[in-house]
Amino acid sequence: MHQDRFFIPNVSIDSEIWIEGKEAHHILHVKRAKQGNKITLFDGKGIEYKAVVVETQRARLKVFIESSLVVDREPNVSITIAVSIPKGKFSDILIQKCSELGIHTLTPLHCERSVVAIKETSAEKRERWNKIVIESSKQCKRNILTEITTGVAIEDFLKTLCDYDLSLMPCLRRHAMSLKAVLRERPSAKKIVCLIGPEGGFTDNEIERAVEKGCIPVTLGSSTLRIETAAIAVSSMLLYEYCL
Template sequence: MQRYFVDPEQMEEGYVTITGDDVNHIVRVMRSRVGDELICCNGRGRDVRGAIEEIGADAVRIRILEEGLPNRELPVQVTIAQGLPKGDKMELVIQKGTELGAFSFCVFTSKRTVVKLDDKKEKKRLERWQKIAKEAAEQSHRSRVPEVGSVLTWRELLATASRFHYALFAYEKEETATLRRTLSEVPPGSNVLIVIGPEGGFDETEAAEAEAAGFRSVSLGRRILRAETAPLYALSCVSYEFEQQE
């Protein structure tokens, strides 16, 4: 069943009003008609099943049939901090990371970051990344759309460690602390930051700076993963730890 995200104010008592680009998707792409059912989410935990009652030029009115649909979010809130990769790799990270349950994304630059974005390019990238997150959240039946934050500098990223219950730093030279062992210490309901480096990873100075800022270094296994593979591996580990062993 097709899923659409709406602002909380678009959900009234008994009804939902869909506006914007989703109207065109409902009418022209899905070719939906009065009586067809769909799911609407306000991004704050309220998911409803409804039936189309009225189709207008600029809005579609939905009558709510059922509240309290199953929660499909991870038991922990995982933010992926990704070193800005080359090409369209960030799009892959956001799309697949959203499907795997990421709560939010932030992008950062560090010593080995190759890509440089000016303000105009960054704005366009952020708009596209957010759109990709929304579409992936609808496809995977998420209850919320992950937020994609503005590009941070390395120093700005380090300063965010205190905002999380657990701030983890994926480092290829870590030999003892595995992600699996660290996740076993994390209780459900925690918010977790997982930092993934750009192509080329991190140097030893950055690793020391991360540790000094409160990050815990973790290993993602015996093999060296590509920048776009590492966050997906990490999210898969989180899902296995908190969902597949229930």
């Protein structure tokens, strides 16, 4: 069963631990693990653990941690997507796919035309988003969890752009540069941030303030994309350029 992966945040080598809750249900009643079966655990911080099931009960199981190994499947660039969160299921899709792709950080961004306010990104909602990150990491075999930060107003986020090698702002501005051209001019970028605006796009004022802080307006093509489509597309383009 080493192909089956389960998320356990706190693990110690050469120890026995009880697994309970949702992961226990998955192991016992979906994968139907029995005593003696081997499973793989990961802690979300970069380490995989090989474990063997030593005891099963109706709602929990005990495993012995046999070994650990640092397994790095992360892209060689750190990408942050600061995004005006779309409504409903579309935010879940965005988070799931960006996590699968290997995005380092997702930051909910409040813009002038945002529909979902920062206050709506409640603790309950962020807990659901974190569960989506865990499930997608299990599926795609990532050992590092995408970090979802607290929401921030765009004017405050712009103050952090100096922390990045490259700051991008996809928009429909007439003189926006080709994303391909920008990336080809900056082959050594290692820490990248991309700002994704709301359905109505960034305002001219927001674009001007971003440019003043060093952000580069870029075009993703002639189509007007949904928020989640733009976030997934630009993530894929960045990974293709810098990692493949």
